[in-house]
Amino acid sequence: MKRLARNRLKSFSVDRLLRHALRHWHADDGWRAVQALHVRGSPQLLATITALCTSLRARRRAVGLAIAGQLMHKVQGQLAMYAEAETHQLLLHGLSDPHHDVVRAAVAGLGHRPHAASVEALLRLSASPDSQMRWQVAVALGSYEEPEAIEGLIRLATDPSAEVRDWATFGLGSLRMDDTPAIRAALRRNLDDPDIDVRGEALVGLARRRDEGIVERLIGLLTPECHMYELDAAEALADPRLVEPLQALSQATPRSWNAVWQARLDEALATCASQSVPVATERSSAS
Template sequence: MKRIARPRIRSSSVERLLRHAVRHWHAPDGWRAIELLQRRGSPAMVATITRLCASPRARRRAVGLSIAAQLMRKEHGEWTLYAEAQTQQLLLAGLSDPHQEVVRAAVGGLGHRPHAASVQALLRLSTHVDPRMRWQVAVALGSYEEPEAIEGLIRLAADPSDEVRDWATFGLGTLRSDDTPEIREALRTNLNDPDLDVRGEALVGLARRRDDGIVDLLIERLTPECHVYELDAAEALSDPRLAATLRAVESASSEGTDAYWLSRLRDAMEACSASEPHEHHERIVAAVKNAFEET
């Protein structure tokens, strides 16, 4: 009889999970062990994390900070943050660790548990030579309300790494509601970025700020082959000048079009049609549809 493979994590004891997390650090099984430990918020777990963060071994320190990053406890049927102040202090101390992996774990944790005292350190790390560190900083700064965080995100939105620019542009455009000339300029710059996701995040960010300077660009990019970014931007902008183009896109879409994409298209159509003038409606739709067919 063929043996049925057992899960690699055979025990839910804290010690076994910790050994698994350290041994398989950065592997899916290791992160699964960390996730299980993060849901065991208690004084004993805080003590365990504190011991890990004082370990002479960098990997154990990094595991301790990764658990601290999202330590939770279930109360009244809902998961809530546990020991936030204590874990923040451990994460802040981790920013000064001599080992880069530990610092990255601290930065990631402070994205989940922001603390104003970490902002200057995060800004310094935003120019780190390792793109993985800069990416982690871009992700973290999106959770900060401090004005200085905007400066870091604007700098990272021009980073050489596509992934870093992507997250920084998302942080500026979507995670933050601030609307300043500097933010708009950074987003406009990324409208023509070579990376698809960066271009899309910049477009959505400007649409959320009701920047009607992107209407012509959106009309150009709204085609049956466009991405969800363009549809989300059209919905956020809610400009009646986009309505005819969106209806023409729907008419030109094939039967096998992705259901989620279609739902986003219809949401955008509804948003843009609400205040649309109705005269000459059919003529405009037909003209835009013919333009698609000719190309």
Template sequence: MKRIARYRHRARSDARLLRRATRDWHAPRGWRAIEELQRRGSPDMLTQIAAWARSSNARRRAVAISVAAQLMRRIDGAWTPFAEDETQRLLLQGLSDAHQDVVRAAVAGLGHRPHGESVEALLKLASHPDERMRWQVAVALGSYEEPEAIAGLIALSADSSDEVRDWATFGLGTLRTDDTPEIRAALRRNLEDPDEDVRGEALVGLARRHDDGIVERVMARLTPECHLYELDAAVALADPRLLEPLRKLEALARERGVRDGYWWEELREATAASGATGCNF
């Protein structure tokens, strides 16, 4: 009887989490419920997700797809993806749903669990009128190795939305190691983007590819107001010509009392990468 009672309690708990996630879909409370469900990977949970995905309630279908996207179970103390093939099939089905929330959840999921058959559908959604959908596509395509995904990211790196351009440029410049004239052209174009983050991602992407003239551009940006992008680019370049400006930047930072935090650590790494022996402060 005790085991039956525990099973029923767990079933009610799953149902409560589903109701919470459905009711608070766009709120942190709802996403916490989804995250809890994602950590309950089991054949029973997979069966429940499949049933929710057939619901007449669009938000419930969206919750099902979101749970499927990162369904996990703990094995030997580590979280491991559960039922990848089955959940990928659910995600692919979600791409053809009539409701935008479900489709967007499927796109997000296919970024976590890439499936080559989804690339064509993702590329069609890259021109969706809703910039939230285009942003999700930009994030997802960064996980794909297919050549078509590169073309999609290049197109999205010129999107009208700053956030979409930012993620597409990050996908091209940092997530991928491909080095083609088309990728470099897109990154060079975005060096002049009006958005600071887009410019920064383009700079890092070109530094990782040691593009002509990028050392001089990084040198010009190594000021006390520089961001992590410039320092990440300096680490990637590891060019001795950056050593002197980086040392000067360290000295100015110390004068201002900046001797800790991620920015400082990245500055020290960039200096070391450029050939400094380093000092103990």
């Protein structure tokens, strides 16, 4: 039924999609209408969302910014960002809106089309008492290259909310490849987080930086109860010391594991095995 609903929305006119989004703003159907509008970028739609963003009603402003944040159009059959400068101005202005929902829509949009001028406001909002706002900031900051954004993610990686820590750790570990002592320290700290997803993202982040300090920990985690995080980390680390535990894991594979899980295990094993140097090769090189 949900798939039918999505197909039906794609056939709606822009005006009907807008009415649908406004009527069902806090429901999944409202967001699907917004998603359908994302790919309808045009001068007419831009004018409409600009008017929405200046409305006296907070819901209309929030919907306008939600559309602006990912507005695209087709260029030679490919989707491309539409009206970047104009939508940036709408989103930046939305950061100072008095209504919470409008600000969150602006933060979300600036995660999809980052602008350096928003970093200061995003860092301020990272201290919001609302965990959903802090989560939205953590998501957005993962798209920013500014050093201040990294500092913000490091702080959010210690947030009281597991969801915020999870996304901040993912932003530090996987969305970027900056490698500094501060980033490694934040990832190492989260290896012992009480939340399994935070621990997993920290492990993968360190593996992507070839941090050999996690090898023994990873060997201990490669059991039949391990998760995809450990397999991703093993592949990223590509350490021959992981071959034996991965082989043992492959032989112990219970029937409950699915084909995707098995494929990831096979890829991790192949990558680690490719780093092993045969004894004969070592001897011939030495001679």
